[in-house]
Amino acid sequence: MENLKQSILELITDTSTNLPPDVRRAVNAAKLQEDLGTRAALSLSTIAQNVVMAEENVSPICQDTGMPTFEVKTPIGVNQLIIKKAIKEAIAEATKTGKLRSNSVDSLTGANTGDNLGPGTPVIHFEQWEEDEIEIKLILKGGGCENKNIQYSLPCELEGLGKVGRNLDGIRKCILHAVYQAQGQGCSAGFIGVGIGGDRTSGYALAKHQLFRRVDDVNPIPELAELESYIMETANQLGIGTMGFGGNATLLGCKVGVENRLPASFFVSVAYNCWAFRRQGVRLNPETGEINRYLYKDEVVEMDLTPAAAADAKEERREVVLQAPISEEQIRSLKVGDVVIINGEMHTGRDALHSYLMENDCPVDLNGGIIYHCGPVMLKDEAGEWHVKAAGPTTSIREEPYQGEIIKKFGIRAVIGKGGMGAKTLKALNEHGAVYLNAIGGAAQYYAECLEKVEGVDFMEFGVPEAMWHLRVKGFAAIVTMDSHGNSLHADVEKSSMEKLAQFAAPVFK
Ligand SMILES: O=C(O)C[C@H](O)C(=O)O
Numbered sequence: 001m002e003n004l005k006q007s008i009l010e011l012i013t014d015t016s017t018n019l020p021p022d023v024r025r026a027v028n029a030a031k032l033q034e035d036l037g038t039r040a041a042l043s044l045s046t047i048a049q050n051v052v053m054a055e056e057n058v059s060p061i062c063q064d065t066g067m068p069t070f071e072v073k074t075p076i077g078v079n080q081l082i083i084k085k086a087i088k089e090a091i092a093e094a095t096k097t098g099k100l101r102s103n104s105v106d107s108l109t110g111a112n113t114g115d116n117l118g119p120g121t122p123v124i125h126f127e128q129w130e131e132d133e134i135e136i137k138l139i140l141k142g143g144g145c146e147n148k149n150i151q152y153s154l155p156c157e158l159e160g161l162g163k164v165g166r167n168l169d170g171i172r173k174c175i176l177h178a179v180y181q182a183q184g185q186g187c188s189a190g191f192i193g194v195g196i197g198g199d200r201t202s203g204y205a206l207a208k209h210q211l212f213r214r215v216d217d218v219n220p221i222p223e224l225a226e227l228e229s230y231i232m233e234t235a236n237q238l239g240i241g242t243m244g245f246g247g248n249a250t251l252l253g254c255k256v257g258v259e260n261r262l263p264a265s266f267f268v269s270v271a272y273n274c275w276a277f278r279r280q281g282v283r284l285n286p287e288t289g290e291i292n293r294y295l296y297k298d299e300v301v302e303m304d305l306t307p308a309a310a311a312d313a314k315e316e317r318r319e320v321v322l323q324a325p326i327s328e329e330q331i332r333s334l335k336v337g338d339v340v341i342i343n344g345e346m347h348t349g350r351d352a353l354h355s356y357l358m359e360n361d362c363p364v365d366l367n368g369g370i371i372y373h374c375g376p377v378m379l380k381d382e383a384g385e386w387h388v389k390a391a392g393p394t395t396s397i398r399e400e401p402y403q404g405e406i407i408k409k410f411g412i413r414a415v416i417g418k419g420g421m422g423a424k425t426l427k428a429l430n431e432h433g434a435v436y437l438n439a440i441g442g443a444a445q446y447y448a449e450c451l452e453k454v455e456g457v458d459f460m461e462f463g464v465p466e467a468m469w470h471l472r473v474k475g476f477a478a479i480v481t482m483d484s485h486g487n488s489l490h491a492d493v494e495k496s497s498m499e500k501l502a503q504f505a506a507p508v509f510k
């Protein structure tokens with residue numbers, strides 16, 4: 001098996017950097033569903049561009065390369081320990097070369113292992129089969145969309161949908177609710193895998209396993225095929241849209257599987273995957289470990305790069321250039337829907353930094369400054385200089401308990417992230433004079449190109465993703481989705497999508 005490690009390394013690299021053709025087709029179709037010039041259409045254009053850049057740069061599509069999860073099938077007689085060892089070595093190497101972000105963190109201390117190895121990482125499931133080849137499938141599912149997974153225990157009651165019974169119609173309600181509760185936070189438009197039955201653990205495993213199905217396959221169980229197509233049609237009427245900006249494309253795929261359950265339990269488990277749906281697989285020669293063929297690569301689908309802006313654009317859009325540090329007056333002039341182009345300095349900060357800043361001083365002056373919710377992929381060159389390899393936004397709502405206070409304490413004028421923030425932050429934006437800017441989640445190559453220079457870094461002890469990187473940026477585009485006048489696009493979309501959800505309360509399946 002002299003080629004085994006190299007083959008797995010190729011699989012990891014391809015999964016992280018090259019979106020599979022069925023997923024590309026779904027993203028292209030979403031763009032066609034949106035009206036030219038809308039925020040959703042423009043975001044999908046950026047996403048398409050990002051997918052092309054990732055393939056060309058052989059760099060991560062999204063900076064969050066997720067929890068590497070392998071499903072391995074081996075012919076009888078193949079030594080699985082050798083495969084496990086090769087997977088671990090390949091993971092460490094892919095991390096060193098920036099194809100994966102160092103993403104394995106000690107749960108108690110927060111210490112990053114630096115090589116993506118540690119208790120429980122990576123996840124590897126083995127199975128034997130009667131075929132001659134080894135099959136290895138890999139999914140890289142990021143943390144933001146993983147946080148939007150949800151499990152329902154039936155019977156229950158759901159906001160907007162009422163009573164949820166232990167039947168197909170109850171399952172229907174759970175799935176619609178799962179899409180609703182994700183809003184834009186899991187980088188919609190998304191894909192969902194659903195597991196009906198099992199116990200709490202096997203239900204989620206079944207849900208995740210559905211994500212290995214092709215986007216365009218048809219469920220062999222007729223009732224579930226019908227449910228899947230109903231969900232596709234209905235969920236796309238919720239109006240959540242790409243990144244939660246509103247729009248016609250909210251869900252790009254729905255796959256439902258079923259397993260037996262205990263009489264007392266009835267779980268519906270939903271695995272939510274962002275548009276950056278990175279999964280791939282290979283068949284290997286069991287003697288040499290060479291790749292015989294790829295599993296999700298039987299055609300070439302180019303991304304649709306036609307411009308999404310139209311002269312008669314539906315949504316009037318103002319473009320404002322911001323140079324950091326930013327004045328209060330400039331911020332007060334911005335309103336929801338404006339596009340800003342940022343030049344100057346910004347500082348990354350996520351969970352570890354926000355919690356630290358609540359109690360401590362900041363090593364740099366943040367007055368008039370910009371905080372970017374981002375955990376980049378970074379590489380150091382021989383001269384010791386850092387370079388940004390991938391740097392899209394992370395889900396901002398995690399910082400909700402801290403953000404308002406930190407904005408005021410340090411005089412911050414703009415916070416960049418994705419998925420929006422809550423009422424506490426909105427109030428602070430209004431009181432202090434600051435804005436929340438939404439960047440396109442997953443567009444890690446697109447944003448990395450705007451990050452011209454790494455000026456410095458603090459808190460490396462938090463690990464690369466959580467450290468505070470000081471970055472010089474040029475032409476960084478984002479959309480004002482929460483302004484200093486009390487307006488929040490996120491609150492509006494959440495409210496209107498709940499109203500739409502409630503329209504689907506009446507029974508559909510017997
Ligand atoms: O960890 C990240 O960089 C992003 C994360 O996947 C998220 O969606 O919030």
Ligand code: SF4
Pocket residue numbers: 062063064065141142143144145185186187274275276392393394395441442443
């Ligand atoms: S940032 Fe968005 S695209 Fe990237 S892993 Fe998280 S949810 Fe997915």
